Amino acid sequence: MSFKLSDEQLMIQSMVREFSRKVVAATAAERDQTKEFPWKNFKQMGELGLMGMMIPTEYGGEGADAVSYVLALSEIAYSCASTSVVMSVQNSIVCESINRFGTEEQKQTFLVPLAQGEIIGAFALTEPDAGSDPVSQTTTAVRDDNNYVINGTKRFITSGKNSRAVIVTAKTDETARHKGISAFLVAKDTPGLIVGHMEDKMGLRASDTTDLIFENCRVPASALLGNEGDGFKIAMAGLDSGRIGIAAQSLGVAQAALDASVKYAKKRKQFGKAIANHQGIRWQIADMATQIEAARQLVMSAASMKDRKENYTTQASMAKLFASEMVNQVTARAIQIHGGYGFTKDYPVERFYRDARVFTIYEGTSEIQRIVISNSVLK
Template sequence: MLFKLTDEQVMIQNMVREFSRKVVAPTAAERDKTREFPSDNFKQMGELGLMGMMVPEEFGGEAADAVSYVLALSEIAYSCASTSVVMSVQNSIVCESLNKFGTKKQKQEFLVPLASGEILGAFALTEPDAGSDPVSQTTTAVKDGDDYVINGTKRFITSGESSSVVLVTAKTDEAQAYRGISCFIVPKATPGLIVGHHEDKMGLRASDTTDLIFENCRVPAANILGKEGDGFKIAMSGLDSGRIGIAAQSLGVAQAAFDAAIKYAGKRKQFGVSITKHQAIRFQIADMATKIEAARQLTLSAASMKDRGEKFTREASMAKLFASEMVQEITAQAIQIHGGYGFTTDYPVERFYRDARVFTIYEGTSEIQRIVISNSVLKDKRKP
């Protein structure tokens, strides 16, 4: 199915594209070098309604559909992948989880400032020894009167330093396996919540990724998200939406790398003619364009299914798998077209390549996506 965007979706895409090119792009390369967090970007993005796009207006959001969100996120990723990953976590996992599982009081207290971009959120699931297997996490939350006391360490947390509130999963009943995992809303100012090691990353260098350490961190029982034992369900639901977000980021970076390659190839001459005259380059361009479009259709399809209220777990994994692996190829080919210049920081394609490398890893590796997809295919008799 080819998607015909609505007038409103096109308007959102154009608005974000203009903002992204004029405001986000000019500082992206420098932020990559200095690792400066783009807090000024997020202030303006909050004012534009980009930090809580799918949140109902009642709680400060824009009530946009998932397709519009994909379009907007791709445009931000086109200019700065570091900015886009924070936007993705904020929208797809943090705001989505609070909106879906939170009480009205929790939404008023936490979702409203998140949706407006006043504060940033983080989602703490991964641990040093629990990545693809979240059930093996060892962080615990023990009930003590009207509070829960959380102990444990979370790793690779996007916006671990810059966030003001964290959704953290912890075991409340060891004997119940995944049914014994709960989710808690923890303000960063809570005593016992410590920001630990900052990762020195290959890419996405302007976004902070840290450990979060919980040492007898006491939170009110009123801060449990959903019910006790809902943590695994909340995490998996958030990751479904998050995977559409990763696919959208992949699209943005791939399109940026493709456009850069086209621009360079149009100016570069070898053997007396533009290299776009050579069949080898033209075939590369054809393959790149085709793969980007295929990823776009998968991503829009998954987002559209979400908008229709259909189950989209399989489709989100398909979009994430294909788009995240596609962008590895596109950025590598963009460097190849640039030749030796692509290996230098004089051109942006080396940054695109570094930024894109993590897309096949976080929010579920490609291997995990293949497990999700194959399990669904073998269990569900739906026609593809």
């Protein structure tokens, strides 16, 4: 299948590429060291329409298609994976979930400022003892007249510290398994919502990852996103879209690693000639380029299916599985091509390698993707 980009899609890709490589890349290495959240980036990205790309214009978004979104996201990831993961969660899970399931009041209160990049959103599903098995979560939401009282702890929450709106899942019926899970849209300043431990991570260090603790957090019944019992459905729909986002991020980081390797191989000389002229290096580069192109086709296929409003769950899992495994292989090859220099922070491939490692883990591990795919094939 051939994916010919439209003039509008090419324009978006070009615009984001210029912004990413001039603005985002300028401080990426520094922020990797300091763990400084890239607020300036997000302000500018909001002005460019990148924080709610697929949201209708009446709610502050750009009304762009999924293909344009993955093109833009991969360009941001090329320069800074930390920035791209926040953009991905904001677009793919938070904004889309509110747009699809939210009330008009929720859209006006939360979706508009989220889509315009005025605030950052978070999605709280994972718990200390419930990661790949969300049905085992223990967070509860008990109805009390016109309110719900939420209690529980969520773990590994992207933008947990810097977000201002949180979608949180909780059990409203502990006997109904996945049908007893509901979702709530909670303002960050709600009493009883506490930001807990911030992780000191291997990669994505400028993106904050924290616990969110709910201690008798009382929210109005109007905070319910969708209906009672819709939480699992909302989470799975968000993760389908989010998995395309992770695959697009993988593409961006892998392309950056390949480009850095090509540049280095042309300059570095051993045995009297540039190492790019040695067959062993050329084959490494050929394999990297082929893997990236194969992943790109899977990502574009999943995004196109989404744009056509087809069921893209399996294709999203395939794209996420292949692309996330691919970027780990490509960044490892990039370090090998750089030799000892690749093991130092003087060259960006060291950061690419660390950032890429989590792509096979979050928003559904590679093992979970294989379950989703095999279930589809064997159905």
